[in-house]
Amino acid sequence: MKYLKWAIFLLLVLVIAAAGVNYPKLTIISGYAAKNMASSVFIAGRSESAVEANDHQVPLITFATTEEAPDGKRATASVWGLQKRTAVCREGLGCALVPKGEKAAGAGLVPRRIQTTDTLPFPFGRGEANDTLFPEIDYVQLEAAVSRAFEDNTKQRSRTLLIAYKNHILRERYDDGFDKDTPILGWSMTKSVLATLFGILEHQGTLDLQSPAPVSEWSGDARADITLDHLLRMQSGLAWEEDYTAISDVTRMLFLEADMPAVQREKEAIAKPTEVWNYSSGTSNLLSGILRGQFATEQEYLDFPYAELIDKTGMHSMLLETDVAGNFVGSSYGWASTRDWARFGLLYLNEGLWNGERIFGPEWVAYVTRPTAHSDGRYGAHFWLNAGGIYPGVPRDLYSANGYQGQYVFIIPSLDLVIVRTGLAEPPDFELKAFLQAVVKAINPAMATNPGSK
Numbered sequence: 001m002k003y004l005k006w007a008i009f010l011l012l013v014l015v016i017a018a019a020g021v022n023y024p025k026l027t028i029i030s031g032y033a034a035k036n037m038a039s040s041v042f043i044a045g046r047s048e049s050a051v052e053a054n055d056h057q058v059p060l061i062t063f064a065t066t067e068e069a070p071d072g073k074r075a076t077a078s079v080w081g082l083q084k085r086t087a088v089c090r091e092g093l094g095c096a097l098v099p100k101g102e103k104a105a106g107a108g109l110v111p112r113r114i115q116t117t118d119t120l121p122f123p124f125g126r127g128e129a130n131d132t133l134f135p136e137i138d139y140v141q142l143e144a145a146v147s148r149a150f151e152d153n154t155k156q157r158s159r160t161l162l163i164a165y166k167n168h169i170l171r172e173r174y175d176d177g178f179d180k181d182t183p184i185l186g187w188s189m190t191k192s193v194l195a196t197l198f199g200i201l202e203h204q205g206t207l208d209l210q211s212p213a214p215v216s217e218w219s220g221d222a223r224a225d226i227t228l229d230h231l232l233r234m235q236s237g238l239a240w241e242e243d244y245t246a247i248s249d250v251t252r253m254l255f256l257e258a259d260m261p262a263v264q265r266e267k268e269a270i271a272k273p274t275e276v277w278n279y280s281s282g283t284s285n286l287l288s289g290i291l292r293g294q295f296a297t298e299q300e301y302l303d304f305p306y307a308e309l310i311d312k313t314g315m316h317s318m319l320l321e322t323d324v325a326g327n328f329v330g331s332s333y334g335w336a337s338t339r340d341w342a343r344f345g346l347l348y349l350n351e352g353l354w355n356g357e358r359i360f361g362p363e364w365v366a367y368v369t370r371p372t373a374h375s376d377g378r379y380g381a382h383f384w385l386n387a388g389g390i391y392p393g394v395p396r397d398l399y400s401a402n403g404y405q406g407q408y409v410f411i412i413p414s415l416d417l418v419i420v421r422t423g424l425a426e427p428p429d430f431e432l433k434a435f436l437q438a439v440v441k442a443i444n445p446a447m448a449t450n451p452g453s454k
Contacts, residue, residue: 026082041072141441185334188332190284233381237273316340341420391436406425
C-alpha cells in the first residue's frame, strides 16, 4: 500500500507537470482553429462543417472545439473549454485573432479596389479560357499526370490543380467543394506576393534594395548593416525560431501578437548579414511593416498591393489579411482562387509584363531567382528554387511560391509553364517529385529520357 501511494503521488506530479508545460500550447491550438474557421467561412464561403471535417483534421487541432457566429464574421474556439480564442472579420481586411486582453478593432480603413469585368479570355480577363490544342503536348501523358495528383486522395489530399502553358490553361481539376472561383489560403505563398511589392517599388524607382533597412530601433547597433536585400533573402542574421510544434517565435507571432512586424524587429543579431540563411516568417512580416513605412498614410499602404499588383492583373479574388494593428500578414495570410494564383505565376513567366503593361522588370525576376548563399540552391529572394536540383528530371530554372500543406505555384520559364497545386498534404504524402516529372514529360518528352539536359 505504501508503494502504491508513492506511485499515485508520482503519477499526479507527472500529470501536473505535463499540464503546466502544455497548457500554454492550448492557446495556439484554439487560436489556429478560430482563425482558420473564421477566414474559411468569411473569405472562402465554405461551411463550418466542411472546415471541421477536413481542414481541422490535423494533429492537435482536432482537440479544438470551434463555433462560427451566425453572422459569419467571427469564430471562437477552445480546447476542452480552456484557452478560448476569438477571431473577428472585417470587409476588405479578412479575419484576425484578437490577442488576450485586447478588444477587437472597430470599423476602419479598408483597401479601395477597382475590379474590372472585361470579357477577355484567361489570363488577361475574366472570360473563359480559350480552348487551344498544342501539337507538341502529349495530352494522354498530361491527363495521367493530373490523375496521379488526385490518386489516393485520402492521403495526397489534393484540392485544386491548374496547368497553364503559353498563357493557356491546358488542364484544371477541382475536388468536391472547390471550383475555379474558390479562394484558397496560400500560407507562405503569400511571402512571394509580398516580395513582389518590393519589386514594384524598385521598378518605380522609389526603393533601393541595397540600402539599410529603415528600422529606427536598429540605429547604432549591429543590426544597422542589415539591408532590404538581406531580409528578402532570409540572411539578415537576426535570431528567429520557425517551429510550429511549440510556442516559438513564429507561433507567438501568428497566434498571440497584435503587431506582427514587431516580433522580428525586436530580435537581436546572432550573426552578421549573409553569414547564415535562416527561413523566417518573422522577416516577411517585418518587411510588411517596412512596406507600410514607405507611404504617408495608412490608406495608401492598404491600397498599394491592390492598385499596383492584384487588381491591375485581374487577381480580383486575392485578399491579403491584416493583423489587429493593420499590417498585411505577408508571411502567411494571402487568399486567391486557383486561377488567380495561376495569374500570379504567369505574371512572373511573362517577366512582369501583363497584357502590354509593365508591372516590374525582368531584372526583378533575375534577382528573385538568383540562389542565396548557404541555401544549397533552394532559395532566392522569397521564392524557392530548383537550382540545386531538388526536383530531379525537372528543369533547373524552375522556381516557386510554396506554402504549408502543399500549396504551390511553380514557374518553369524554359517550358513556358505554370503549375498551381493546392491541398492539405505535402511530401511525402503528396508525391510531388513524381507529379512534376510526369507533367514535364507531357510538355517535353526529352526531359524524361535526358533529365539533366536543362
